[in-house]
Amino acid sequence: MLSLSHPPKPPSFFPNHQNPRLTTENRSRLRRQQQQQQQQQRRLVVSVSAAKLPFSPPPSSPPGEVYQPFRPPPSSPLPARFRSLSVTERLDVLRLRLGLWHEYAPLISALSRDGFTPASIEDATGIPGAEQNRLIVAAQVRDSLLASAAAFPADLLAFFDAGGGAEVLYELRLLSAAQRAAAAARVAERRLDPRGARDLARSVKDFPRRRADDGWRAFSPDSPADCLAFALFRQSREALDPADRLAALSRALDTADTDSARTRIAEEIERATRRGDDSKEEEEEAEAERRAAVPVLRLRYGEVAEAAAVVLLPAVRAAEGAAGVAAAPARLRAQGELGVVAAEAAWGRWAVLPGWAPVMEASETAVAVEMEDGRALPWRSMAAAEEAVLVVAERGRRKVEQEGGAYVVDREGRLVVERGKRLMETGVAEALATVVLVVRPPREDDDQLSEEDWD
Structure with a gap:
């Protein structure tokens, strides 16, 4: 029996093809799913990142109290009678200046x-x-004075309880604990005002930096009085009027505490008095004699590399003394066709300089002395303060012959440069070497010293 039915639909050539309405719905559903997945991924990343951060639980506080962050205790604790005061009462104490200044200062x-x-x-x-x-x-x-290893004397501490005690102690703030105690004792003993305390503190602070100055070793760094005396001693040399110079030296002599400092100041007073009695012509003649005929040159950047000839000199530190000068090799010789330089003895430090004529003439026995501070050299100009210099000296000429010359001598195991006139006055007839040249390091502004700047 035959039945009528619809024939089956032929398979579509595009099996995945759908009508436009279904396609739009699917696209909307797919877009929503993608957005949900992206939001889940963001939450996952945030949760993972938060898990990696260090976490400290909030501090626990008693019930009914609000948490407050830690505050360091005051450096100067409040006196017992001020601890229970309210804020208004503390302001009244400060306004009326009730009590000693160091008692209400912590308020x-x-x-x-x-x-x-x-x-x-x-x-x-x-x-x-x-x-x-x-x-x-x-x-x-004041608290640091009380906390020092050696208790500060109570009778001296009472000096700072007066109204001006705060101004005086304030000037000692830059000193170390040991320096502060010694300086405070000096201030109390001499009843110094704030300006006097400031001058004393500055001299104590500045004293270690003046190690290269003339006469420094005669003063004691442990004595604030000696430090102040040395500052006055230095100021006397800056005075143009002989009367002002003698006045500064007289103050320094009254201030000095040690015998060595007093002796050095007395010698300077005698020298200043003798110089003040000289006539103008004699002063000019003495000034000419004090000038050393030693050239002082400053290297320029690249000067050694551009030089047609160079000189290789053994270098000796000033702290090595006479032993270092004696141990340095004396002669250097060029060997072979390539001119390889050979020394007569092994040596670890060398200085290379351009082939200047004075250095070339003395190269066979010359040595380069390293000075850490150019202020140790006897020149008047202070432009070279706190810079290293090389002193080229000829060991073959050791006899002190010229008053205007400069010579390398050993002072307490350290190499120093002295004028020939001073060595002759002290009876020194032979030095370690004669200074040929002084070399200063290169810098941007070239202000080479002339021979007149040498003192």
Whole structure:
């Protein structure tokens, strides 16, 4: 029996092809799924990154109290009678200056930790910001005196309890603990004012930097009085008027504490007195004799590389003394067709200089002495302060013959340069070497010294 039915649909040539309506719905559904997946990935990345961060649980606080961050304790603790005061009462103490200055000074730090600014404290108490800082620093200096290994004498400490004690102690703030105690004792013994304390503190701070200055070794770094005397000793040399120079030396003599310092100052006073009695012509003649006929040159960048000839000299540090000069090789010889330089003895340090005529003439017995500070050399100009120099000296000429010459001698195991006139006055007839040339390091502004700058 035959039945009528619809014939089956032929297979589509594009089996995945759908009608446009279904395709639009699928695309919307697919887009939403992609957005959900992206959001899940972002949450996963954030959670993983947060897991890698260091985590510290919040500090626990008693119930009913708000957590407050840690604040360091004050450097100067409040006196017992001020600890229970309210903020208003503390402001009244500062406004009325109740008590000694070092007792109410810590109140300023306490108010600052409570949120007060220097301006607001000044409005409430009338104490300017600069004075607030001075009181705080002076109180810290006073506490350091009490905390020192050797207890500061109570009778001397009472000197700083007066109204001007804060200004005086404030000037000692830059010194170390040991220097501060010695300087404070000197201030209290001599009843110095803030300006005197400032001069004393500056001289103590500056004294170690003047190691290369003439006469430094005669003064003691452990004595604040000697440090101040040395500062006056240096100032006397800057005075143009002989009367001013003698006045500064007289103050230095009264200030000095050690016998060696007094002896050195007395010698300088005698020399200044004798010089003041000389006539103008004699002074000019003495000045001409003090000038050493030694050239002082500054290297230029690339000068050694561009030189047609160079000189190789054994280098000796000033701290090595006479033994270093004696041990340095004396002769260098060029061997073979290539001119290989050979020394008569092994040596570890060498200086290479351009083939200047004075150096070439003395090269067979010359040595280069390394001076860490050019101020140790006897020249008047201080432009070369705190720079290293090379002193080229000829060991073949050791006899002190010229008053205007310069010579390398050994002083307490250290090499120094002295004028010939001074060596003759002290009876020294032979030195380690005669200075031929002084070489300064290169720098941008070339201000070479002339022979007149040599003292």
